[in-house]
Amino acid sequence: MQKSFPPYGYTPTEKGQFINPHSKLPPLFDGPTTLKNLVSRVNWPQSILLLSTPILGVYLGFNTELQNKTLYFSIIYYFISVFGITAGYHRYWAHNSFKASNITQIILSIAGSSAFQGSIYWWSRGHRAHHRWTDTDKDPYAVTRGLFFSHIGWMLINRPKYKLGYADTTDLKSNSLIRFQHKYYVPFAIFLSFAFPALFAGLGWKDWKGGFVFAGLCRLVCVHHATFCVNSLAHYLGETPYADNHSPKNSWITAIITGGEGYHNFHHEFPQDYRNAILWYQYDPTKWLIKCLSFIEQTYDLNTFSANEIEKGRIQMIEKKVKETKGNLKFGTPLHELPEYTMEEFESMVKVKHKQWILLDGIMYDVEGFDHPGGSKYIDTGIGKDMTKSFNGGVYSHSNAARNLLTSMRVGIIKDES
Amino acid sequence: MQKSFPPYGYTPTEKGQFINPHSKLPPLFDGPTTLKNLVSRVNWPQSILLLSTPILGVYLGFNTELQNKTLYFSIIYYFISVFGITAGYHRYWAHNSFKASNITQIILSIAGSSAFQGSIYWWSRGHRAHHRWTDTDKDPYAVTRGLFFSHIGWMLINRPKYKLGYADTTDLKSNSLIRFQHKYYVPFAIFLSFAFPALFAGLGWKDWKGGFVFAGLCRLVCVHHATFCVNSLAHYLGETPYADNHSPKNSWITAIITGGEGYHNFHHEFPQDYRNAILWYQYDPTKWLIKCLSFIEQTYDLNTFSANEIEKGRIQMIEKKVKETKGNLKFGTPLHELPEYTMEEFESMVKVKHKQWILLDGIMYDVEGFDHPGGSKYIDTGIGKDMTKSFNGGVYSHSNAARNLLTSMRVGIIKDES
Numbered sequence: 001m002q003k004s005f006p007p008y009g010y011t012p013t014e015k016g017q018f019i020n021p022h023s024k025l026p027p028l029f030d031g032p033t034t035l036k037n038l039v040s041r042v043n044w045p046q047s048i049l050l051l052s053t054p055i056l057g058v059y060l061g062f063n064t065e066l067q068n069k070t071l072y073f074s075i076i077y078y079f080i081s082v083f084g085i086t087a088g089y090h091r092y093w094a095h096n097s098f099k100a101s102n103i104t105q106i107i108l109s110i111a112g113s114s115a116f117q118g119s120i121y122w123w124s125r126g127h128r129a130h131h132r133w134t135d136t137d138k139d140p141y142a143v144t145r146g147l148f149f150s151h152i153g154w155m156l157i158n159r160p161k162y163k164l165g166y167a168d169t170t171d172l173k174s175n176s177l178i179r180f181q182h183k184y185y186v187p188f189a190i191f192l193s194f195a196f197p198a199l200f201a202g203l204g205w206k207d208w209k210g211g212f213v214f215a216g217l218c219r220l221v222c223v224h225h226a227t228f229c230v231n232s233l234a235h236y237l238g239e240t241p242y243a244d245n246h247s248p249k250n251s252w253i254t255a256i257i258t259g260g261e262g263y264h265n266f267h268h269e270f271p272q273d274y275r276n277a278i279l280w281y282q283y284d285p286t287k288w289l290i291k292c293l294s295f296i297e298q299t300y301d302l303n304t305f306s307a308n309e310i311e312k313g314r315i316q317m318i319e320k321k322v323k324e325t326k327g328n329l330k331f332g333t334p335l336h337e338l339p340e341y342t343m344e345e346f347e348s349m350v351k352v353k354h355k356q357w358i359l360l361d362g363i364m365y366d367v368e369g370f371d372h373p374g375g376s377k378y379i380d381t382g383i384g385k386d387m388t389k390s391f392n393g394g395v396y397s398h399s400n401a402a403r404n405l406l407t408s409m410r411v412g413i414i415k416d417e418s
Numbered sequence: 419m420q421k422s423f424p425p426y427g428y429t430p431t432e433k434g435q436f437i438n439p440h441s442k443l444p445p446l447f448d449g450p451t452t453l454k455n456l457v458s459r460v461n462w463p464q465s466i467l468l469l470s471t472p473i474l475g476v477y478l479g480f481n482t483e484l485q486n487k488t489l490y491f492s493i494i495y496y497f498i499s500v501f502g503i504t505a506g507y508h509r510y511w512a513h514n515s516f517k518a519s520n521i522t523q524i525i526l527s528i529a530g531s532s533a534f535q536g537s538i539y540w541w542s543r544g545h546r547a548h549h550r551w552t553d554t555d556k557d558p559y560a561v562t563r564g565l566f567f568s569h570i571g572w573m574l575i576n577r578p579k580y581k582l583g584y585a586d587t588t589d590l591k592s593n594s595l596i597r598f599q600h601k602y603y604v605p606f607a608i609f610l611s612f613a614f615p616a617l618f619a620g621l622g623w624k625d626w627k628g629g630f631v632f633a634g635l636c637r638l639v640c641v642h643h644a645t646f647c648v649n650s651l652a653h654y655l656g657e658t659p660y661a662d663n664h665s666p667k668n669s670w671i672t673a674i675i676t677g678g679e680g681y682h683n684f685h686h687e688f689p690q691d692y693r694n695a696i697l698w699y700q701y702d703p704t705k706w707l708i709k710c711l712s713f714i715e716q717t718y719d720l721n722t723f724s725a726n727e728i729e730k731g732r733i734q735m736i737e738k739k740v741k742e743t744k745g746n747l748k749f750g751t752p753l754h755e756l757p758e759y760t761m762e763e764f765e766s767m768v769k770v771k772h773k774q775w776i777l778l779d780g781i782m783y784d785v786e787g788f789d790h791p792g793g794s795k796y797i798d799t800g801i802g803k804d805m806t807k808s809f810n811g812g813v814y815s816h817s818n819a820a821r822n823l824l825t826s827m828r829v830g831i832i833k834d835e836s
């Protein structure tokens with residue numbers, strides 16, 4: 001029955017309207033895996049690419065001389081690929097968070113292709129599903145299936161297509177650059193990932209092998225794992241200043257690894273914002289790049305969420321945390337549960353029953369055993385009396401801490417006789 | 419009239435019970451100063467000590483060879499003097515925040531004397547007044563008179579004694595060690611500050627001059643200004659996590675300068691706590707020293723405020739800041755101010771008046787001009803309808819940010835017809 005859904009169609013959730021992001025999901029395969037179905041369940045091209053490149057990279061890397069020029073070229077090419085993904089694939093195509101000139105689009109699509117992680121169409125489609133169905137079974141890289149799955153596991157396997165949550169991609173499908181890139185993606189990515197760096201270093205300074213190994217292979221492995229961290233680490237490590245109902249987290253560590261995509265809690269709340277970090281001292285070079293390009297009119301209409309809405313979200317989270325913390329604190333007997341006494345009853349409690357009570361602002365406190373800072377003499381003179389004025393500045397204007405201390409000593413409240 | 423008050427007696431405040439910590443105070447002298455009264459208003463011994471030591475220290479320091487041994491000795495002696503003030507004078511005698519063995523008391527009194535900043539009695543008496551009358555005219559080093567006054571200015575002048583706020587010192591007066599130290603203070607301090615370091619380095623490794631200049635003079639100047647920062651910088655630079663009605667601040671910068679007394683906002687709220695920093699990673703070596711001494715039973719009964727009370731104070735400050743921030747945010751028309759419409763009226767608003775309204779959870783929103791993320795098609799299908807289910811997960815479970823956005827579009831509320 002389920003299999004008959006259109007591949008990328010809208011899939012209703014199993015149990016009514018809501019999907020539980022905290023339900024237990026299998027760690028890798030969707031069902032019990034036997035030797036027989038293993039072959040069909042592994043995504044062989046992706047697995048071979050993702051497993052062979054690190055092995056080859058490490059092996060060849062240790063057996064190849066690293067020239068200075070090749071090193072610099074590899075680092076520059078690394079950042080080009082990373083920004084191709086973060087500024088291009090992610091913030092531009094998946095989220096439409098700004099507009100770009102044709103030439104910038106072309107450059108971004110080439111830079112992004114050199115990261116060899118799928119066509120713009122494939123990548124954005126999955127990413128939109130990730131945002132819309134975060135942490136559920138319909139999220140292609142749900143961290144709820146484990147860190148390994150969200151980082152790389154999801155690409156090693158074939159998931160039934162109907163499991164992927166629906167996301168609208170009409171804008172992508174109607175774009176001729178995206179269609180073109182999607183069509184010629186594989187040869188294009190192979191050329192950019194391996195052939196181009198070898199050619200560049202070879203023709204440039206005769207380091208064919210170094211170009212292939214360092215600027216090709218090793219760079220690609222680094223780009224892969226750096227950007228994969230947006231799906232794994234960014235949903236695992238850090239704080240939740242804007243919302244905590246889902247897994248995305250804010251962390252400067254993730255930001256440094258991912259070229260600025262580490263403020264992911266913000267990003268999932270405000271995905272149409274071209275920024276991931278909103279404070280100037282937070283590390284978001286992708287944002288800086290987009291902003292700089294806007295000065296030479298290569299990017300424009302940079303989307304930002306209003307500061308009022310962002311601050312609202314932050315404040316509500318703080319309120320939530322304050323409420324939680326307060327729930328764990330002891331505030332003494334609530335006022336409305338305190339027994340009522342008349343002034344005469346209060347006085348006789350002290351005189352007849354020898355209670356150590358004092359009266360402050362209409363509330364009675366039992367100070368027996370309280371070791372008053374600065375000496376018990378202040379308290380002793382107050383037993384059986386209304387010491388409101390002395391407590392509030394007449395003798396000493398008590399701190400907020402002293403006022404808090406009081407709450408645990410409450411024993412009664414003055415009866416309202418009016 | 420005022421002059422007839424007993425010198426350290428309780429002085430009632432000028433205007434009723436409360437003293438305004440924010441009233442404008444004169445920056446140095448209490449009244450207009452003429453050439454005639456200048457002589458009597460300057461505290462000559464203190465001024466000469468505090469002004470001559472830095473000048474002499476710098477001059478001689480640049481004209482004396484610094485031997486390694488003398489350098490190490492100066493640094494060690496510096497820390498001994500600082501801890502004499504912070505652990506001894508301040509946390510032990512002024513605040514009674516822990517108990518100490520006789521031998522520890524004697525060592526602390528010697529260490530504290532080597533800092534040449536008054537006897538235990540004089541120092542604690544002023545400090546207690548500082549805590550009880552913080553920021554007012556009765557605070558001996560009120561920062562409200564300026565940073566210079568709180569740092570050193572207050573010691574350069576003679577203030578009328580009746581201006582100093584009352585503080586109880588019966589415990590100090592009845593202590594024979596304190597009485598003894600107070601009586602022989604001046605020769606004692608001169609010996610420890612200048613003669614002892616010269617003797618030590620001279621007899622030890624024949625560096626008489628270096629001992630005097632570096633371990634004596636230069637060390638003293640550093641100790642002075644480091645500890646004076648508790649009265650100036652600690653009331654000027656940093657955050658106010660526990661209370662903001664007075665000037666004390668928390669800052670790790672001040673903590674590093676002052677041997678751990680930089681968490682001064684905490685300290686003024688919880689002065690009987692032997693700690694100034696409560697988190698393990700905050701720099702409070704004075705606390706560490708007191709704690710270490712407790713393992714060999716040289717200190718005991720270390721006072722700490724209950725974590726519950728401390729957390730209460732912190733949470734209340736956060737609540738206060740949240741409230742302030744919320745006051746500056748726009749939350750749209752409050753629900754009770756919204757006009758009421760029946761379901762029929764709502765539908766006719768859309769059909770007849772061509773309003774772009776949708777209904778969510780009983781509230782009407784005008785989405786005209788709203789650029790819906792992911793496309794306007796979702797909104798268009800909802801005009802004139804109740805989209806609660808779609809909005810809450812049927813089609814897409816909206817983020818908290820989306821819910822916040824809604825508030826600014828509110829235009830009506832459904833009439834309760836029951």
Ligand code: HEM
Pocket residue numbers: 365367370372373374378379381382387390391395396397398399400401402403405406409546549550585586687688689
């Ligand atoms: C149960 C009631 C009381 C509690 C819980 C209480 C608590 C405190 C606390 C915690 C302090 C330390 C400084 C601060 O945090 O502000 C303090 C100081 C003080 N209290 Fe109270 N107090 C009480 C009643 C009184 C009364 C009735 C008087 C006056 C008759 C008084 C006079 C003082 C004075 C003069 C100080 C300053 C002591 C000094 O620093 O020398 N207190 N009190």
Ligand code: HEM
Pocket residue numbers: 128131132167168269270271783785788790791792796797799800805808809813814815816817818819820821823824827
């Ligand atoms: C005035 C009412 C609405 C507001 C303010 C609003 C706001 C938003 C916002 C801010 C997002 C971005 C993601 C997020 O922050 O959660 C979003 C996404 C979305 N909204 Fe709405 N929305 C409204 C009404 C609706 C309705 C009625 C529907 C369904 C019929 C709908 C369907 C969606 C869908 C499917 C997405 C995901 C788009 C994607 O990522 O491809 N919205 N909406």
Ligand SMILES: [Fe+2]
Pocket residue numbers: 130230231235248264268
């Ligand atoms: Fe994510």
Ligand SMILES: [Fe+2]
Pocket residue numbers: 090094095127131267271
């Ligand atoms: Fe995203």
Ligand SMILES: [Fe+2]
Pocket residue numbers: 548648649652653666682686
């Ligand atoms: Fe202070």
Ligand SMILES: [Fe+2]
Pocket residue numbers: 508512513545549685689
């Ligand atoms: Fe203090």
